[in-house]
Amino acid sequence: MPDIRESEPKSRWDALVHTGADTPMGQLLRRYWWPVAGQRELEAAPTRAVRLMGEDLVLYKDLSGNYGLIDRRCRHRRADMLHGFIEKCGLRCSYHGWLYDQTGQCIEQPYEDQAHPEARLKDQVRITAYPVQAHGGMLWAYLGPLPAPLVPDWEFFGWENGFRQIVISEIPCNWFQCQENSIDPVHFEWQHGNWNIRARGKTGPYQPTHVRVDFTEFEYGFQYKRIRTDTDETDRLWQIGRVCLWPNALFTGNHIEFRVPIDDATTLSVTWHFSRVPTEREPYVQKDSDIPTWHAPVKDENGRFITSHVMNQDFLAWVGQGTIADRSQEYLATSDRGIVLMRNQFLRDLDAIAKGKDPKAVIRDPKANRRVMLPVAERKPLMEGKPIAELLKDPDQAARIGDYIFQAGQPKEVRQAYLAAMGVNDADVKPLDQAVDILAPPEKRIARSS
Ligand code: FES
Numbered sequence: 133m134p135d136i137r138e139s140e141p142k143s144r145w146d147a148l149v150h151t152g153a154d155t156p157m158g159q160l161l162r163r164y165w166w167p168v169a170g171q172r173e174l175e176a177a178p179t180r181a182v183r184l185m186g187e188d189l190v191l192y193k194d195l196s197g198n199y200g201l202i203d204r205r206c207r208h209r210r211a212d213m214l215h216g217f218i219e220k221c222g223l224r225c226s227y228h229g230w231l232y233d234q235t236g237q238c239i240e241q242p243y244e245d246q247a248h249p250e251a252r253l254k255d256q257v258r259i260t261a262y263p264v265q266a267h268g269g270m271l272w273a274y275l276g277p278l279p280a281p282l283v284p285d286w287e288f289f290g291w292e293n294g295f296r297q298i299v300i301s302e303i304p305c306n307w308f309q310c311q312e313n314s315i316d317p318v319h320f321e322w323q324h325g326n327w328n329i330r331a332r333g334k335t336g337p338y339q340p341t342h343v344r345v346d347f348t349e350f351e352y353g354f355q356y357k358r359i360r361t362d363t364d365e366t367d368r369l370w371q372i373g374r375v376c377l378w379p380n381a382l383f384t385g386n387h388i389e390f391r392v393p394i395d396d397a398t399t400l401s402v403t404w405h406f407s408r409v410p411t412e413r414e415p416y417v418q419k420d421s422d423i424p425t426w427h428a429p430v431k432d433e434n435g436r437f438i439t440s441h442v443m444n445q446d447f448l449a450w451v452g453q454g455t456i457a458d459r460s461q462e463y464l465a466t467s468d469r470g471i472v473l474m475r476n477q478f479l480r481d482l483d484a485i486a487k488g489k490d491p492k493a494v495i496r497d498p499k500a501n502r503r504v505m506l507p508v509a510e511r512k513p514l515m516e517g518k519p520i521a522e523l524l525k526d527p528d529q530a531a532r533i534g535d536y537i538f539q540a541g542q543p544k545e546v547r548q549a550y551l552a553a554m555g556v557n558d559a560d561v562k563p564l565d566q567a568v569d570i571l572a573p574p575e576k577r578i579a580r581s582s
């Protein structure tokens with residue numbers, strides 16, 4: 133039979149990619165909190181431009197330590213609030229001095245207050261404002277209907293003895309195809325494992341192939357599971373697997389990758405990464421407001437996408453699907469069952485909000501929101517740690533100590549802070565010249581020849 137290009141009915145998935153406030157999906161996504169910056173970034177500069185789901189906003193921390201998120205443009209004559217002055221309460225426009233508090237209420241209009249105090253014009257003036265919360269070293273924004281749900285207190289935000297870092301990049305494509313990657317086990321074999329083999333100039337042998345994949349739903353997302361030719365049902369990646377965390381992230385244990393829609397054509401990738409320090413370094417304490425946050429490049433000096441690191445390889449794939457992937461032209465296969473589950477869940481969530489119900493994984497009960505446990509395939513080493521000598525003997529761990537493996541461009545000062553936390557020097561760490569297969573079972577986890 134020829135490959136008849138039988139298109140998916142376009143309308144079936146089309147609604148899923150739009151994030152504007154006047155779209156169904158935009159209204160659904162506004163029911164969740166979104167990480168938009170590192171807490172430490174606001175310590176360095178108290179105002180920061182944020183574009184989220186097509187809305188241009190300014191995030192700030194005032195002199196009393198309150199966070200606010202307001203319209204980028206002043207309600208008066210549209211000056212840019214990014215250049216505003218932070219005050220004891222709120223952000224003041226630098227053009228004529230109108231001052232807004234974090235609820236968006238205008239609380240001072242210097243000329244009007246002086247010339248016509250009885251008119252109290254400011255009482256009638258409000259600027260768009262949204263709630264902001266600091267959690268896990270990140271600043272979270274909520275653009276939806278009130279009352280807002282709780283910022284999820286995922287268990288990893290409470291893990292101890294870890295060096296955390298936050299990595300942010302702007303990806304020039306729609307957020308939804310980025311999030312589809314969070315439920316796509318087979319891509320790892322090709323876009324990462326075999327990519328690395330080809331990048332070293334070899335044509336093989338390729339990594340062990342996937343032979344089975346499975347997807348199971350739980351309260352806060354989906355687990356995806358895999359068996360490769362070198363594993364079986366007893367492997368941790370079949371028993372527990374990885375987590376597509378609802379609605380916007382991939383959680384693997386040592387890190388979580390949030391896909392945050394800047395607008396329909398651009399995504400902010402926000403990664404929160406945890407490195408368990410060696411047991412010799414306990415107790416290791418890093419305050420949330422001290423977590424280094426760095427902005428990682430996605431292209432090299434020649435304007436080409438960087439492909440040396442894991443997530444950079446993902447970015448290349450997502451952008452390659454088009455600014456907004458055309459799902460009417462795709463040819464889904466059995467490996468894509470997770471993608472379809474995810475899309476259908478979003479369609480169910482759209483129905484739920486149309487009926488006035490909460491969508492999946494919205495948390496409102498404070499008692500249920502205490503260090504919410506998630507499936508973690510490699511929990512023991514993250515919780516218990518190991519001595520440094522043992523870590524350096526494990527090719528996977530050694531690769532992670534030798535470099536930040538997920539994205540290129542880690543600044544030197546972050547690298548130094550990481551090494552200090554681990555209690556090693558660059559000289560103690562041999563850069564690996566072999567590709568490490570991080571999906572291999574731990575007992576078989578030898579560095580595969582490059
Ligand atoms: S434009 Fe902001 S105070 Fe006039």
Ligand SMILES: [Fe+2]
Nearest residue numbers: 319320442446
């Ligand atoms: Fe990937």
